Amino acid sequence: MAEELVDVRNLGMKYQSPNGEIDAVRDVSFTVNKGEFVSLVGPSGCGKSTILSIISGLLKPTSGSVRIGGEWVRGTSRKVGYMLQKDHLFDWRTIYQNVLLGLEVRGTLNRESRERVLGLLKTYGLYDFKDKYPNQLSGGMRQRAALIRTLAVNPDILLLDEAFSALDYQMRIAVTDDIYGIIKSEQKTVILVTHDISESISMSDRVIVLSKRPATVTAIHDIKFNLEKRTPLACREAQEFPGYFNTIWKELDVHV
Amino acid sequence: MSDKQEPALSRERAEYLRKVKIRKYSIFATRILILVAVFAVWEITANLKLVDPFITSQPSRIIRTLVNLYREGDLFRHIGVTCLETVAGFLMGTILGTGIAILLWWSDFISRVLEPYLVVLNSLPKIALGPIFIIWIGPGPSAIIVMALAISLIVTILEVLNGFLSADPEKIRLVQTFGANRLQVFTKVVLPANISSVINALKINVGLSWVGVIVGEFLVSRAGLGYLIVYGGQVFQLDLVMTSVIILAVAAALMYQGVVWIEKKLTKNRQIYGQL
Ligand SMILES: Nc1ncnc2c1ncn2[C@@H]1O[C@H](COP(=O)(O)OP(=O)(O)OP(=O)(O)O)[C@@H](O)[C@H]1O
Numbered sequence A: 001m002a003e004e005l006v007d008v009r010n011l012g013m014k015y016q017s018p019n020g021e022i023d024a025v026r027d028v029s030f031t032v033n034k035g036e037f038v039s040l041v042g043p044s045g046c047g048k049s050t051i052l053s054i055i056s057g058l059l060k061p062t063s064g065s066v067r068i069g070g071e072w073v074r075g076t077s078r079k080v081g082y083m084l085q086k087d088h089l090f091d092w093r094t095i096y097q098n099v100l101l102g103l104e105v106r107g108t109l110n111r112e113s114r115e116r117v118l119g120l121l122k123t124y125g126l127y128d129f130k131d132k133y134p135n136q137l138s139g140g141m142r143q144r145a146a147l148i149r150t151l152a153v154n155p156d157i158l159l160l161d162e163a164f165s166a167l168d169y170q171m172r173i174a175v176t177d178d179i180y181g182i183i184k185s186e187q188k189t190v191i192l193v194t195h196d197i198s199e200s201i202s203m204s205d206r207v208i209v210l211s212k213r214p215a216t217v218t219a220i221h222d223i224k225f226n227l228e229k230r231t232p233l234a235c236r237e238a239q240e241f242p243g244y245f246n247t248i249w250k251e252l253d254v255h256v
Numbered sequence B: 001m002s003d004k005q006e007p008a009l010s011r012e013r014a015e016y017l018r019k020v021k022i023r024k025y026s027i028f029a030t031r032i033l034i035l036v037a038v039f040a041v042w043e044i045t046a047n048l049k050l051v052d053p054f055i056t057s058q059p060s061r062i063i064r065t066l067v068n069l070y071r072e073g074d075l076f077r078h079i080g081v082t083c084l085e086t087v088a089g090f091l092m093g094t095i096l097g098t099g100i101a102i103l104l105w106w107s108d109f110i111s112r113v114l115e116p117y118l119v120v121l122n123s124l125p126k127i128a129l130g131p132i133f134i135i136w137i138g139p140g141p142s143a144i145i146v147m148a149l150a151i152s153l154i155v156t157i158l159e160v161l162n163g164f165l166s167a168d169p170e171k172i173r174l175v176q177t178f179g180a181n182r183l184q185v186f187t188k189v190v191l192p193a194n195i196s197s198v199i200n201a202l203k204i205n206v207g208l209s210w211v212g213v214i215v216g217e218f219l220v221s222r223a224g225l226g227y228l229i230v231y232g233g234q235v236f237q238l239d240l241v242m243t244s245v246i247i248l249a250v251a252a253a254l255m256y257q258g259v260v261w262i263e264k265k266l267t268k269n270r271q272i273y274g275q276l
């Protein structure tokens, strides 16, 4: 039986501001097993990022709770790596200095962790660029550097918030494949947030469909492909793909 | 990427580079020419009594004044006093201003509370405070330095704070995802992202410190370039006034170049604050 790693229970979030109250998330529950790749899909502005922020511990929910590996989430957890929409590499740091950022902040920068990071840079083809500055790298390489920065702190769970949407379409398909490969070989548990249905189907073991704001869970789909070696690109070509796409498309109920 | 292995320049490229060079030199030459022309016209019209050298002074008299000041051993004393006061005011304004900006960035509450006071102090002509400083501190270099500080401090605070507040919130969020505390947010993101606004504040400060020091010297001093100017005016010795103004211009320009040099060092050597 699969081991349950993340347990999101009856999550609710109401933002308060002088102009009023925004009901962003209402009664959202789901679980994620170890090693699983789960996507949250929903219309824009429905509260996806809010859910991720709560799981990461950056944001406190107004109701409900999150447990990771059985522990209640209070503040940011060392088990969680969060990748934001843009790479946010610091242009005053070299690539190497950039990927060490998380270790510096957590105070776990030592010879061993440096070795690990150098290993990651080697494995994923950035070693030769480690002394370059971010503006000397292509968009895809920057994204990879951002992922390595997240992996450097060795999290069990990766939270990806529209991690590819800043890239143009061609690049995005390629980077998705690239990053997917890295995540799988590092055997991470992933929660990906996106409003791109194809992206969610092509990468995930499970897709959680969210309603318009306030976000509630509309449906949960197990995604299975009959493929020898699963890659996002191969999934997009697979015969099961259109079926999943149509179902989720209808559930999202997009009106123009 | 190195220039060494570059293939032979195309003819068009060489032509273009030649033009760029010629333009650069002609701009430089014209600048020198203007300077020489102004001094020449000044000297000649004064010699021909087209203008009254008693009122306008003239370059040869300025040189004579310089030499006299030097002979009497006063030249470097006056320059030294003024420069020292300016550097002191400048350093204090920069350090104190940046420090207070950090405090205000740290606490949104304090920043909100102090906002109206800063606005009022910023619009107040600080020169009006001169007599107060003199009475409180006593006439002398300290009062002059405080004057320079008063003029540059508020501007520094506002300039640097604005830079700090404009730090990308998403970058701040990024370090927070690693569990960064407020100090780490500051040292890892806010400060290195804003080295340039701190340096801009430095540049503004150089000019303001000179203003403060000269005003201060007008009011109280027994030495310094500001004193020479006031004294020269009182005894109607325009040679002394003009000489002092020209020394002042050179000194101020040199100090500004110093800051530009620091800026170049810092931005060239990004490693330095990459380590922060
Ligand atoms: N700090 C905040 N204060 C007040 N309202 C907020 C805050 N953050 C988000 N919201 C509101 O909550 C709602 C959900 O925001 P959220 O960013 O979670 O949506 P999303 O699904 O990630 O959107 P997108 O597709 O644009 O990324 C939005 O209407 C947003 O305006």
Ligand SMILES: [Mg+2]
Residues within 6 Å of the ligand: A048, A049, A050, A161
């Ligand atoms: Mg979002």
